[in-house]
Amino acid sequence: MSQDTFDVYNLQAEAENIRLDAFLSTKIDGVSRSYVKKLIDEGYVKVNGHVVKPSYKVKKGDDISVCIPEPQELKIEPEAIPLDILYEDSDIIVINKPQGMVVHPAPGNYHGTLVNALLYHCGDNLSGINGIIRPGIVHRLDKDTSGVILAAKTNSAHLKLAQQIKNREIKKIYNAIVFGNIKEENNTINAPIGRHPVERKKMAVVEDGRSAVTHYRVLERFGEYTYVEARIETGRTHQVRVHFAYIKHPILGDTTYGPKKQPFNLKGQVLHARLLGFVHPAKNEYMEIEAPLPDYFEELLHKLRRTCGSNNFISGGNGSEGIQGH
Incomplete structure (x- = not known):
């Protein structure tokens, strides 16, 4: 320095x-x-x-x-990156983010982010509440977490959606494959999350952390692995990853919170934000938007079903009935 x-x-x-x-x-x-x-x-x-x-x-x-x-003067450039758009109108846009895409620019990732793609697609029609780095971004997903992510086009929409998040009124459902055989069919993890006391880039369950609640249920069992669905009440950084690691069932492919050596040659954690439910900020109507499992996730499920067999709780294993509530 x-x-x-x-x-x-x-x-x-x-x-x-x-x-x-x-x-x-x-x-x-x-x-x-x-x-x-x-x-x-x-x-x-x-x-x-x-x-x-x-x-x-x-x-x-x-x-x-x-x-x-010193603050850096940054100019975030629009980039013609294809987007898998699940829903769009004059107030919001909902994207199925691929695994490996960073949501917004940060040191080492100033190009190829979701924000770069949104700037190209939406032009000036993104909320400016979060500034130049995160225009339109209401909530985030980790780089290697795929699935539904919502962005606001207007400041009014952004503020209303942010209030829903603050009030825990947005329904967020994830699908994941974790290490080990989870014995319970369903359970709740209620454990506060904060910055790791030693490794400052990681999060952890800590006594003085912020409240974090994750409800989960088992979809399929594969002996050494379990396919689960999780609904989070809160949106803490790395919440699903930290909570499953905390109960000794880290997410498959997660080298940050799980084993450094991982099977199946994965490129990141097997975690997918499958469903987002919220009240439309302009229409005032509740809506749910779902992103299908990505190909790599489906292929891994097929491989586990072939090699390990499974005990299916949900037909097709996609958790379409879900954990209720939002």
């Missing part, structure tokens, strides 16, 4: 028992508490030479160093 690239602040705590993110947001002009939290999470803040959590309670005399990177 150089002085040419970062603004460096060296502070000393003069109060006790105040959260670090709250303390710094009052000491550094022009930054919000959420931005400070992001800096802490990404390791740009150290207390007495150590990386800590945003919830760290400062003590009198703590030496606090903060490095704020």
